Amino acid sequence: MKKEFTPRITSFLCKWCSYTGADLAGTARLQYPTSIIPIQVMCSSRVDPVFLIKAFLNGSDGVLIGGCHPGDCHYETGNYHARRRFAIVKSVFDSLGLESKRLKLSWISASEGPKFARVANEYTEEIMKLGENPTRKSIFL
Amino acid sequence: MSSIIIDTSASRKVRELLRFLLESGKIDAAVTMRKIPEDSSYDLALITDASNLDEAVPIVPVMTVNAGQVLSSISTSGKKIAVVLKPCELRAFVELVKREQGSFENLLTISHTCGGVFPLDLVAAGKIEELLPKYEKIISKGEVPANTRDTCRACEHFIPMNADITVAVAGDCESGKGCVMYLNTDKAEEYAEGFSGERGELKFDPSALKKMLDARLLEKEKLFASITEDGPGLDRLLDTFGKCIGCHGCNSVCPICYCLLCDFESANFDYNLPYFEEHLSRRAALRLPPDTIFFHLGRLTHMSFSCVGCGMCSDVCPVGIPVAAVFRKTGEKTAALFDYVPGRDVEESIPVMVYKEEEFSDIG
Ligand code: SF4
Numbered sequence: 225m226k227k228e229f230t231p232r233i234t235s236f237l238c239k240w241c242s243y244t245g246a247d248l249a250g251t252a253r254l255q256y257p258t259s260i261i262p263i264q265v266m267c268s269s270r271v272d273p274v275f276l277i278k279a280f281l282n283g284s285d286g287v288l289i290g291g292c293h294p295g296d297c298h299y300e301t302g303n304y305h306a307r308r309r310f311a312i313v314k315s316v317f318d319s320l321g322l323e324s325k326r327l328k329l330s331w332i333s334a335s336e337g338p339k340f341a342r343v344a345n346e347y348t349e350e351i352m353k354l355g356e357n358p359t360r361k362s363i364f365l
Numbered sequence: 366m367s368s369i370i371i372d373t374s375a376s377r378k379v380r381e382l383l384r385f386l387l388e389s390g391k392i393d394a395a396v397t398m399r400k401i402p403e404d405s406s407y408d409l410a411l412i413t414d415a416s417n418l419d420e421a422v423p424i425v426p427v428m429t430v431n432a433g434q435v436l437s438s439i440s441t442s443g444k445k446i447a448v449v450l451k452p453c454e455l456r457a458f459v460e461l462v463k464r465e466q467g468s469f470e471n472l473l474t475i476s477h478t479c480g481g482v483f484p485l486d487l488v489a490a491g492k493i494e495e496l497l498p499k500y501e502k503i504i505s506k507g508e509v510p511a512n513t514r515d516t517c518r519a520c521e522h523f524i525p526m527n528a529d530i531t532v533a534v535a536g537d538c539e540s541g542k543g544c545v546m547y548l549n550t551d552k553a554e555e556y557a558e559g560f561s562g563e564r565g566e567l568k569f570d571p572s573a574l575k576k577m578l579d580a581r582l583l584e585k586e587k588l589f590a591s592i593t594e595d596g597p598g599l600d601r602l603l604d605t606f607g608k609c610i611g612c613h614g615c616n617s618v619c620p621i622c623y624c625l626l627c628d629f630e631s632a633n634f635d636y637n638l639p640y641f642e643e644h645l646s647r648r649a650a651l652r653l654p655p656d657t658i659f660f661h662l663g664r665l666t667h668m669s670f671s672c673v674g675c676g677m678c679s680d681v682c683p684v685g686i687p688v689a690a691v692f693r694k695t696g697e698k699t700a701a702l703f704d705y706v707p708g709r710d711v712e713e714s715i716p717v718m719v720y721k722e723e724e725f726s727d728i729g
């Protein structure tokens with residue numbers, strides 16, 4: 225039997241919102257796939273573009289940033305900066321013909337457990353469609 | 366603002382201006398290209414005594430270092446300095462000033478319309494003098510010399526954006542004969558007061574360079590197309606950067622990469638046994654030194670929107686990777702996200718320092 229492909233989605237989740245949202249999804253016993261590998265960060269702006277690139281080159285099938293909704297950042301403007309940097313990384317990927325669909329940013333508040341579960345499910349499905357990240361197979365990276 | 370008609374070669378006229386400025390004590394130092402007397406090569410020189418100006422060739426299609434990078438370490442000395450720079454060097458310095466790595470306060474900036482520079486291997490081979498006459502003919506006709514740096518041929522910003530003084534050498538006059546020096550600012554008028562030469566009220570007219578602009582835009586299209594967007598991305602990436610030996614020469618000569626300690630040279634990238642063990646647990650082999658491709662992707666996201674396309678990085682690459690072309694092409698896209706043009710305006714913040722509440726509504 226062919227082994228079903230389980231994507232690995234490295235997820236940088238802001239402690240003040242999305243990480244708590246993920247927790248809430250858990251305590252509410254909402255189903256979401258094991259593909260999400262959570263890493264807690266203090267703010268979405270803590271995620272340097274090189275984190276995304278490193279995760280991508282190391283074979284993550286998807287990379288997710290979860291931050292507070294615009295206007296709600298604990299540090300007031302962090303997520304606006306995160307959004308600009310994310311736009312830059314996406315544009316670099318597109319310009320080089322890399323799959324920018326493997327990168328995602330989502331605003332999920334601490335109370336949005338269901339949204340977290342939905343994003344996790346939908347994104348996992350999307351990544352399943354894309355298949356394994358070719359960087360996993362490329363040995364000389 | 367006034368203009369000065371150039372009755373000799375443009376380079377000589379600028380040298381005379383530097384001499385006048387130094388001798389009259391209006392400046393403490395001049396930064397200019399210089400012909401090395403002992404051989405047929407060139408360098409950039411910081412000159413404090415007018416007697417050392419004899420070998421100066423302020424306008425020459427050679428860039429041994431991006432002058433913007435050098436200025437960042439001397440512009441805050443408190444000394445008055447006149448500097449002759451190419452348009453992209455000036456733009457690079459503007460980018461550095463935005464990053465608090467220099468100041469225009471004590472500088473008089475002299476720039477010129479630029480026909481592009483020759484790659485350093487031609488400089489090292491001592492070929493410049495023999496190439497110059499043809500080069501000057503070509504640029505005076507508003508055409509693009511074939512043997513200059515690829516990003517120069519593809520550069521549409523060959524008219525200085527914020528110079529105190531602009532010397533027009535391309536498009537409308539030959540090897541400086543009958544060229545015009547335009548004083549663009551009050552500072553320029555002040556410094557040039559008392560300098561010889563026929564004054565006029567001429568205004569710089571960029572339309573004289575339309576032909577050159579069109580030719581450059583065409584070259585740009587060709588250059589960008591040579592780094593294609595389609596096809597399997599990862600393979601393409603390996604094709605482009607696979608040869609990289611990780612020397613970091615490209616970032617050490619890049620004027621925009623000013624960080625004293627680049628992340629990629631920090632302890633974050635000290636490779637130790639656990640690093641190798643961890644990697645080899647997932648991969649069957651690892652490239653040494655590691656992270657050469659990561660380095661380029663990282664640098665692209667960190668600074669490509671400020672790339673001025675000077676071409677220094679490609680020129681120093683020992684394995685012939687078209688670094689500058691990739692950075693220019695990607696940089697044009699990343700800058701366009703914010704309607705940004707590197708070096709256009711010193712008051713304009715770099716895109717990662719500011720934000721708008723309403724933007725990128727498709728993200729998030
Ligand atoms: S990336 Fe290359 S072309 Fe761009 S500014 Fe730096 S050295 Fe110049």
Ligand code: SF4
Nearest residue numbers: 609610612613615682
């Ligand atoms: S100069 Fe060339 S070989 Fe050296 S790090 Fe840059 S791209 Fe790689």
Ligand code: FES
Nearest residue numbers: 238267268292298
């Ligand atoms: S604190 Fe959550 S995004 Fe800044």
